[in-house]
Amino acid sequence: MIKFGISILLAERPDWRKQKIALVTNNAATTENDIPSHLALIKAGFNIVKLFSPEHGFNTKGADGEKMPDGFDVATKLPIISLYSEKLKPNATDLADVDLVLFDIPDIGARFYTYLWTLTYLIEACKEYNKPLIILDRPNPIGLDLAQIEGPMLDELNCSSFIGRWDIPLRHSCTLGELALYFNDIKNINASVTVIKCEQLSRSDFFPNWGINFTPTSPAINSFNAAILYPGLGMLEATNLTEGRGTNLSFQMVAAPWLMHASEIQKQLEDVLHIEAITTIPKEAKFAGEICNGLYISPKNYNEFDAVKTGLLLIKLIKDSHPLHFKWQPYLTNANPDGTKHLDKLLGIANSEDLFELPLSDFESTINNLCTVSAFQEKVKPYLLYE
Structure with a gap:
């Protein structure tokens, strides 16, 4: 052990x-x-x-x-x-x-x-x-396999904050x-x-x-499933979708009162995720007291799961299928009191919302490039303590 x-x-x-x-x-x-x-x-x-x-x-x-x-x-x-x-x-x-x-x-x-x-x-x-x-x-808990490191890297000049101070990948495998x-x-x-x-x-x-x-x-990371999904589903904080705070499925679901096209989204992600349609009523945070339609999510194979890519793709699919309802929004914290540019700070790149205006095929190609950070894998090797 x-x-x-x-x-x-x-x-x-x-x-x-x-x-x-x-x-x-x-x-x-x-x-x-x-x-x-x-x-x-x-x-x-x-x-x-x-x-x-x-x-x-x-x-x-x-x-x-x-x-x-x-x-x-x-x-x-x-x-x-x-x-x-x-x-x-x-x-x-x-x-x-x-x-x-x-x-x-x-x-x-x-x-x-x-x-x-x-x-x-x-x-x-x-x-x-x-x-x-x-x-x-x-x-x-979500592994030390260097092959599962995922960017983007952090733009320190434009995106440094207390949720990403210095330049490392979003999922760092260290x-x-x-x-x-x-x-x-x-x-x-x-x-x-x-x-x-x-x-x-x-x-x-x-x-x-x-x-x-x-x-x-922490209060919202209450299981391994929440932890392994968090590098991707954490970006829901920058949207008007709930990531499950105020329920017992925080960072294991996505939901909103207006979320309607669950079956379409399920079909496009069923290769990598177990997805189950649910309804929930958050006790606090976004949509507190409101009935929300949602998706409960878990990886099919955590040893090969690309958390960041999957989370970005999930947001893109929901945005494209709900153009009248989906919105980006600020996220207020002690370290970012006005909550502005929250997605930029999470992803580590400036003007990150613009990525989601790309056609789906271009979006997928772009995030594949952003998430591939082989240079960091080589740079960090001299400091690794485990084989």
Whole structure:
């Protein structure tokens, strides 16, 4: 069975565990036996003196894009400093009374999932204030196969944001430890970064091979199916279609009161997806309290599933078949308060809505080119930790 970085560290019991440690984590970070990492570390004698938390808060319950306040952990009485509030990066005061920083947060493999960008700010802060950073690595639930990397790459000049700060593919097929080493080098940060690797992890592993329960990493990512669809269905945020927030099928469905041509869309995607027509009434977010027609979606073969291409094609098919109803719309978050150009920030390319005005055959050819990013596969190889 796979062992996470947290388990390797607990077994090693290094001398530095008695130093003053700041732990960046949330309740989704657990051992393979579902024990929260911060509790396991404290029980093992690690001197955790404060906690930092990313988007969704320490308890992972905060709504998407909602500003998270500072607080205290009820179980340990430790202070929690939010890194998704007015600040996204620890300051000098936050780090003045610690000797080192420990990072343990699970990721789901998509560029616009913000935990990665919290880590990049942390690397910069640790360099600025001369603190060692130790990353407890975790597997990528949607796989590490380099053949399944999908662009587009990110246009940093025009599209950089907290849902895509630096230039990597949308589906990156890396662990956060690997990306930390990559960015620390190519961005010339040169912080003291150590990654404690997972054991028994191969690049062919997906979450169903791990032999453990799926721990929701945020309110809307509550299953492996949601995670593997997210790099594609996440782009529904920029539309007047619901991605399922407010239901138990978030990022596993697409729906709207006006969605009418389900059977036509099913036929065009049936080679890669299991699709089932459903009706739903979201309890919150888009169309709260309204009856919506929708499609429940799951990949037929996750080992060969192109999440980004499939998500883009799904939006294109719905837009073309509902020209009087489909609309692009802003998506307001703490990191993007006016919500403008949300699709550009998600996809990482400027004027991205224009792609969807192309004829279908031209659209498919264009997204195939955008999603093919073989140059990145070669560029990231020196930083990879698993075979």
